[in-house]
Amino acid sequence: MKLKNKIHLGSTLLMLIILLVLMTVIYFTFSRLALSTEVNQLETEAETIVTAFNTDPMEDPSLVLRAYVPPNGLIKVVNGNVELIREIRDPQATSQFPAEVEENSGTLRVDGKLFAYVKVPVIWTDGEIAVLIVAQELRDISNNLQTLRLVLVTVTLLAMIPIALSNAVLGRIVTKPIADLTKTMTRIQNNGQFEKLPIEKETDDEVGQMGRTFNEMIELLEENYRKQEDFVSNASHELRTPLTVIGSYAKLLQRQGFHDEKIAKESTTAIRAETDRMKTLIEQLLHIARRSEAQLEITEADLIELLRQTTMAMKTSYHREFELIATEPHIPIQTDVAKFKQLLYILLDNAVKYSSDKIEVAVENKEVLVIQIRDRGIGIPKKSLPYVFDRFYRVDKARSRETGGFGLGLSLAKQLADRLGAELTIESVEQLGTTVSIIFSSDFNVEAVKSNEEG
Known part of the structure; x- marks a missing residue:
């Protein structure tokens, strides 16, 4: 996978994860706050009912319960054996609510419907301690939460569109200098000609620094390559001259030197002189061309x-x-x-x-x-x-x-x-x-x- 695609995919997935986490936190925070508010209201109503019982214990309990039954809810009174004593239900409430719940207050899902409930002790008309259960179906809250989920999902999907586009543009911006660098190096490799990286606009960021460093490196390589060519050319030229002289005198010595002592002496003197010159030149070349010299003593x-x-x-x-x-x-x-x-x-x-x-x-x-x-x-x-x-x-x-x-x-x-x-x-x-x-x-x-x- 290309680096551009990796940047695009990686940054998009990262932003998606961040948005999902953020939307999840928003949803659960709102739902918990809304449900807590409903439970607190039911606790207040339950306390009001208990107060009403304690104020006028001789009044008909059904009348008191009916006066405080919540919308889309119900009120149950059960004894210590969890046997139903009395139940008052709102006409709009269609779901059954269990007579036994573990917590004193909270939320409970029954038959796929969400209820808020409160359980408090109360002294019934016969003097027996009973349990008063006030429950209310949270239809509005459920609808609001469903709407909130839809809104959050929609916002997440809409937000991912500009994020994906911007990440694609970011991937191109980041990888374009690298792609240009790769193309330039490929051309250098194929053509054997040094070429600088084209820089449209000078910047002080890492990408601009990379381009400038590459161009400086190319300048240095080109200069060293030119010096190397000059070195080989000059060395070849310097060696060619004494070799030519030696060859010429060797031929002269071969043709006439064995019969003419003067020519023989002249030839051997010239050959020795040029040989000494070559020896000196080669020693100097070795000193200069040697890259790893012994440590200084x-x-x-x-x-x-x-x-x-x-x-x-x-x-x-x-x-x-x-x-x-x-x-x-x-x-x-x-x-x-x-x-x-x-x-x-x-x-x-x-x-x-x-x-x-x-x-x-x-x-x-x-x-x-x-x-x-x-x-x-x-x-x-x-x-x-x-x-x-x-x-x-x-x-x-x-x-x-x-x-x-x-x-x-x-x-x-x-x-x-x-x-x-x-x-x-x-x-x-x-x-x-x-x-x-x-x-x-x-x-x-x-x-x-x-x-x-x-x-």
């Missing part, structure tokens, strides 16, 4: 010592000048040392590729901990700064080819910085240089050590 280390070790290693490898600028001799931090060093190597390697002058590594530890890597190289155009962290983005592809760059280093650096809880920013001016800042938030676990620490 947080240990306490000295930031200044880590920077000193990193800059010394870079200086030895590239024979370049690196200057470490720090106002404090020691700054203990809690971090993953291996990943932190990897982040530094990526940024320093990037500075080495695009500058030929001295590279500075400065540390500032005031309100927040900031590590800056400054070079005086060719810089980055202002229009390219927002995209430098995108995968495979290169400011100058020809220049990147010369330096061996793939446009993956800064993307990997951004990923490492995020894992370490740091923010990565870049400031650059063309022909003046670039400054890359690693900024740790104020709640980062850093304790500055006083410069005059002993030892």
